Amino acid sequence: MSSLPKVLSKFPFVCLLLCTSALAQESSAKPADTTQPSENAAAAKSEEKPALPFLIQLLETHVRFESNGDSRKEVHTIVKINELAGARQFSRLGFDYNRAFQQVEIPLVKISHANGGTSEILPSAITDAPNPAVQDFPAYHDVRVKSVRILGLQDGDTIEYRVITTTTKHPLAPDFWLEHTFDRSGQVTEEVYELDLPAELQVRQKISKETPASSVDNSQSNPKRTIYGWNLFSKNFTAEAHRQGQQDPDLVLTTFRTWGDIQVRLGFNLSYAIVTPELKTRAKQLTQFAKNSVDAIRFLYDHVSTQIRTVDLPLSATGYTIRDPVEVLSSKYATEEEKCALLSLLISTLADDSFTESRLVFVAGLSESELPRPTLFAHAVVVVLVSNRERDIWLDPSVEVAPFGMIPAQLRGRNTLGVSPEDHISLKTIPLTLPFAPFQKAEIGAAISTDGSLKAEVKYLMRGDNELLLREAFRQAPKERWKEVAGLLALSDGFRGTITNVTASDPMATKEPFTVEYEITQAKFVDWSKKPVRIPALLPQIALPDAPGKTAGKIELGTPLDVQTSLKLQLPEGTTVQTPAATSVARDYATFASKYDGHLNTVTASRHINFVMREIPAERAADYNAFLRAVQNDQAQVIVLLPPSAAATTAP
Numbered sequence: 001m002s003s004l005p006k007v008l009s010k011f012p013f014v015c016l017l018l019c020t021s022a023l024a025q026e027s028s029a030k031p032a033d034t035t036q037p038s039e040n041a042a043a044a045k046s047e048e049k050p051a052l053p054f055l056i057q058l059l060e061t062h063v064r065f066e067s068n069g070d071s072r073k074e075v076h077t078i079v080k081i082n083e084l085a086g087a088r089q090f091s092r093l094g095f096d097y098n099r100a101f102q103q104v105e106i107p108l109v110k111i112s113h114a115n116g117g118t119s120e121i122l123p124s125a126i127t128d129a130p131n132p133a134v135q136d137f138p139a140y141h142d143v144r145v146k147s148v149r150i151l152g153l154q155d156g157d158t159i160e161y162r163v164i165t166t167t168t169k170h171p172l173a174p175d176f177w178l179e180h181t182f183d184r185s186g187q188v189t190e191e192v193y194e195l196d197l198p199a200e201l202q203v204r205q206k207i208s209k210e211t212p213a214s215s216v217d218n219s220q221s222n223p224k225r226t227i228y229g230w231n232l233f234s235k236n237f238t239a240e241a242h243r244q245g246q247q248d249p250d251l252v253l254t255t256f257r258t259w260g261d262i263q264v265r266l267g268f269n270l271s272y273a274i275v276t277p278e279l280k281t282r283a284k285q286l287t288q289f290a291k292n293s294v295d296a297i298r299f300l301y302d303h304v305s306t307q308i309r310t311v312d313l314p315l316s317a318t319g320y321t322i323r324d325p326v327e328v329l330s331s332k333y334a335t336e337e338e339k340c341a342l343l344s345l346l347i348s349t350l351a352d353d354s355f356t357e358s359r360l361v362f363v364a365g366l367s368e369s370e371l372p373r374p375t376l377f378a379h380a381v382v383v384v385l386v387s388n389r390e391r392d393i394w395l396d397p398s399v400e401v402a403p404f405g406m407i408p409a410q411l412r413g414r415n416t417l418g419v420s421p422e423d424h425i426s427l428k429t430i431p432l433t434l435p436f437a438p439f440q441k442a443e444i445g446a447a448i449s450t451d452g453s454l455k456a457e458v459k460y461l462m463r464g465d466n467e468l469l470l471r472e473a474f475r476q477a478p479k480e481r482w483k484e485v486a487g488l489l490a491l492s493d494g495f496r497g498t499i500t501n502v503t504a505s506d507p508m509a510t511k512e513p514f515t516v517e518y519e520i521t522q523a524k525f526v527d528w529s530k531k532p533v534r535i536p537a538l539l540p541q542i543a544l545p546d547a548p549g550k551t552a553g554k555i556e557l558g559t560p561l562d563v564q565t566s567l568k569l570q571l572p573e574g575t576t577v578q579t580p581a582a583t584s585v586a587r588d589y590a591t592f593a594s595k596y597d598g599h600l601n602t603v604t605a606s607r608h609i610n611f612v613m614r615e616i617p618a619e620r621a622a623d624y625n626a627f628l629r630a631v632q633n634d635q636a637q638v639i640v641l642l643p644p645s646a647a648a649t650t651a652p
Contacts, residue, residue, distance in 0.1 A: 054079055054086030056188040057158075061180075064196035069173025069255075072166050079159045087153035095163055096131065100142040101171065101319060105164040109148055114156025125149045133312050137333050143317050171319035172265055177254040177373040182211050182230070184237050193230040195251070199223060204371050205253040254373040259417060259427075262372050266419040269321050270341055270360060275349050278326055283349040296350055297384060297393060298404050304343040305397040306508050309333040315362075315377050336398035337380040343397050344382050358384045361416035366427060379411055383418075383428060394430055401471035403510040405435035409465045409559065432559075432614060438464025439513075439562040442493075442540050447570040454497065454525035456538065458490070460516045465559060467514045474516075475507035486518040493540035497522035526641070533641040537580075537596065537605045539565045541635060547625045554615045555624055557589060562610045569603040574644030577603055580637035585630045587623065589613040594634050603639060 060076040081087050097104045109121035127147050134140035150159065170176070182191055197203055199218060207213060215229040256262050286303050290296035308328065313335050325342045328334045334342065340360045347358035362377040370376060384393040394407050402408070413432045439462065446456035462470070473485050482502040490499060497520040505515045526533050542563055548555050571577065577598030584593045594607045609631065616624060 052086075052187055053083045054081050054090065054187070056080075056183075058190050058192070059183065059188050060192040062194045062196070063178065065176055065178075065198065067174065067198045067201060069170055069176045070166075070168050071176060072164065074165075075163045077159075077161055081153055081155060081157045081159070083155055087155070087157070090159055091150050091153060093148045093150070093161065094145045095147075095165070096143075096145055096317075097165060098142050098317060098319060099144055101167060101169055103166045103168075104146045105166075106146065106148060106161065107164065108160065108162040109150070110160045111150070111153070112158040112160070114154060121148060121150065131313075131317075137311050137331075139323060139327075139331060139333075140311060140313065140318065140335075143313060171269055171321050172374070175255045175261070175265065177256065177375065178251070179249040179373070179375050180251040181249045182232055183234075186234055189234050191230070191232045193232075193251075195228040195253075197226050197228075197253075199226045201255060202257075203253050203255055204257070205251070206371055207252075208248070208250040211250045252371050252373070254371045256372040259366060259372045262374060263417060263419055266320055266362075266374070269319075270337060270419050275345060276326065279329075279345060280349050282329060283346045286346070287350070293350060294386075294393070297347055297395075300343060300346045301395050301397060301404055302510075304339055304346070305400055305402070307332065308339055308342070308397075310339060310398045310400055311335050315380065316374065320374060339397045340380045340382045343395065347382075347384060358382060359418050361418045361428065363411050363414050363430065364417050366415040366417060377417075378414070381407060381411070381416070381430070383416070391431060391435070392428075393435075399468070399472075401475055401507050401510060402468055403436070403463070406468065408468060434464060434559065436463060437562065438467075438559060440464065440466065440564070442565040444538055444565075444567045444569075446538050446567065448526060448572070450528070450572045452524050452526045452528055454520075454522045454538075456495075456497075456520050458495070458518055458520060460489075461513050462515075463513045464561060470504075470516060471507040471510070471514050474504045483518075486516065489516065490518070490520055494536075495520055495538075495540075528643040531642060532578075533643070534638040535641065536638055537607075537635075538567050538569060539605060539607055539635075542607065542609055542631065544628055544631060547628055548618065548621050553618055555618065555621065556615050557611050557613060560611050560614065562608075564608045565606065567603070567605040569605075571601040571603065571641065572644060573601050575601050576642035577601075578640035578642075579603065579605075580634075580639065583630060583634040585627055587627055589616045589624075590627065592627070592631050592634070596637075596639070598639075605639075607634070 056077060056079050058076070058078040062072075062074045064072045079086075079090060081090065093109075095104050095106075106126055109125075110118055111120075112118050125148060127149070128144060129147070130141045131143045131145050134143050148161070153159070178195075180193065182193070211230065211232065213228040214231050215227075217227040217229070218225075256265075283300065287296035287299045290299050309332060311333055315337060318335060320337070322328075322335070322338045322341050323331075325338075325345050328338050328342050337360065344358045344360045359382070361381060361383055363379040363381060365376045365378070379396070380398070382395040382397065384395070386392055393405055395405065396402050396407050396411075399408065407430050412430050414430055416428050416430060418428070441461040443459045443461075444456055446454060448454055460470075470485075470489070474482065477485050482504065483499045486502040487499045490497070500519045500521070502516075502518040504517070505512070507514070526535060542565070545555065545557060579596035579598045582593070582595045585591070590609065590611045590613070592607070592609045594605070596605045597603070
């Protein structure tokens with residue numbers, strides 16, 4: 001439960017590629033004014049102009065829960081604007097809610113101006129509209145944002161506002177839960193937090209030792225309530241805490257006793273036990289050309305994944321409820337949990353003994369140390385328990401461009417919780433490996449002209465995690481911006497130049513590997529007047545995990561991956577070529593081999609690395625360092641060229 005206003009930001013599609021290479025493995029204050037007459041005056045000026053664009057002088061939150069699960073949350077905030085960037089950030093406040101079971105009131109928004117005087121925001125400045133993510137999807141217009149527009153903020157102004165959110169008859173009531181993390185950014189001077197609970201309820205809670213409650217009131221004057229209070233100041237936290245923040249919440253509470261309680265409650269909300277004749281007919285139509293049960297599951301997955309648009313909402317936005325699967329089919333849009341529920345139900349209509357069941361499961365951080373609560377759910381997926389296969393089939397239809405059986409890398413290896421109301425607790429772990437062998441191939445056909453310019457055609461063919469990233473990037477980008485995506489891909493592989501003629505296979509056609517092709521040109525790539533000319537092998541750089549430190553644990557190599565790169569380079573006739581030596585190193589966890597050859601005016605080169613293991617023990621660090629150095633040294637080798645005139649001069 002956040003106490004700060006929502007900050008709306010949408011990253012452009014190209015940001016997806018800034019943190020990954022197509023051939024990579026997973027893995028200030030202003031200076032003092034010297035014209036001031038004294039150091040004290042300089043210090044005073046520094047205090048007048050803080051480095052932060054804004055400072056929250058007070059963040060006060062009161063949360064009250066009732067025995068039936070209803071709640072009331074009131075937030076009182078006072079913000080000092082220090083510079084224009086802070087004014088822009090607070091020019092619009094937005095608060096998310098679901099009007100099906102929540103209400104948001106904003107009784108106070110007051111501005112105290114730096115030059116004197118105050119002003120209050122009129123009711124007309126407050127708007128209530130569907131969340132931008134659901135604007136085009138009427139079924140979710142209960143998911144809303146109440147916003148306040150604040151104009152004319154200046155340096156030195158102070159904003160004070162109150163926001164009250166009431167929740168009534170939540171779909172998971174009477175149970176409730178809460179998480180809160182106290183601010184460690186240094187932007188909040190004082191934080192007051194009060195939690196008011198019914199005394200008769202057995203509420204499980206966990207409070208960080210670093211931030212114990214400063215007061216607990218369960219006196220006889222109010223025997224039916226227990227009130228916890230915190231009053232924290234920014235100066236209470238160390239500089240290290242400000243830098244690193246907090247990984248886990250400071251305060252967690254829940255009325256769910258076990259994960260089984262959550263499973264049963266969610267099961268009734270999310271499961272449809274009755275397969276209607278309409279669903280059976282639709283499933284039969286979609287699978288009429290299937291050759292076997294797995295093929296039929298593939299047809300159903302492809303339809304739900306690609307033909308029903310995913311509405312990007314958090315799992316909790318709809319209160320963990322879903323629409324009728326027939327309605328989802330007809331509307332052709334759904335949340336991720338609705339798509340999973342629909343797919344699971346369609347698969348269950350297949351009368352086949354080759355699989356036992358299909359179910360919707362939530363990916364969750366399940367452990368004995370964690371209190372059971374829905375906020376730990378990260379994603380919804382489908383698992384099909386197949387009796388005649390070595391492994392179950394895991395499906396994520398919400399991604400839309402994921403190949404059949406592929407779960408994104410950040411979810412693999414995590415536990416899941418099934419939500420069947422009549423079933424026992426089902427904890428299954430998503431396999432770390434993919435159901436197919438991941439690979440990446442890059443072929444470069446290049447030519448260097450007599451004026452030293454370079455022109456190259458680059459083609460990628462890939463299957464695996466980077467394939468999924470590229471499919472998503474090209475799907476989100478309009479074709480006129482594909483050059484930007486290809487440009488980032490080229491930069492990540494060490495290529496520089498002008499990108500043209502970008503093509504890619506259909507991102508939604510996931511049955512075949514994904515392909516990307518582009519042309520790149522670079523004027524004055526070489527200067528033939530320099531004799532000899534040295535150029536790198538024009539191959540994508542292969543990124544490996546860094547060598548571990550002395551105190552490192554296991555060495556993480558990432559998902560096993562086979563990477564092959566090849567080059568065919570044409571040179572002006574008569575050019576003399578000296579190619580570097582080949583390299584070959586083999587370990588049980590990875591192999592690497594390179595080959596270089598020059599014949600007449602043609603250079604060929606290739607590198608092949610195959611990661612076999614996901615990780616190796618720390619005691620093999622020296623061996624891995626040697627392997628890493630061998631690969632890096634090979635990639636640092638250059639090809640030596642003598643232009644035709646120089647070759648003729650030096651000939652015997």
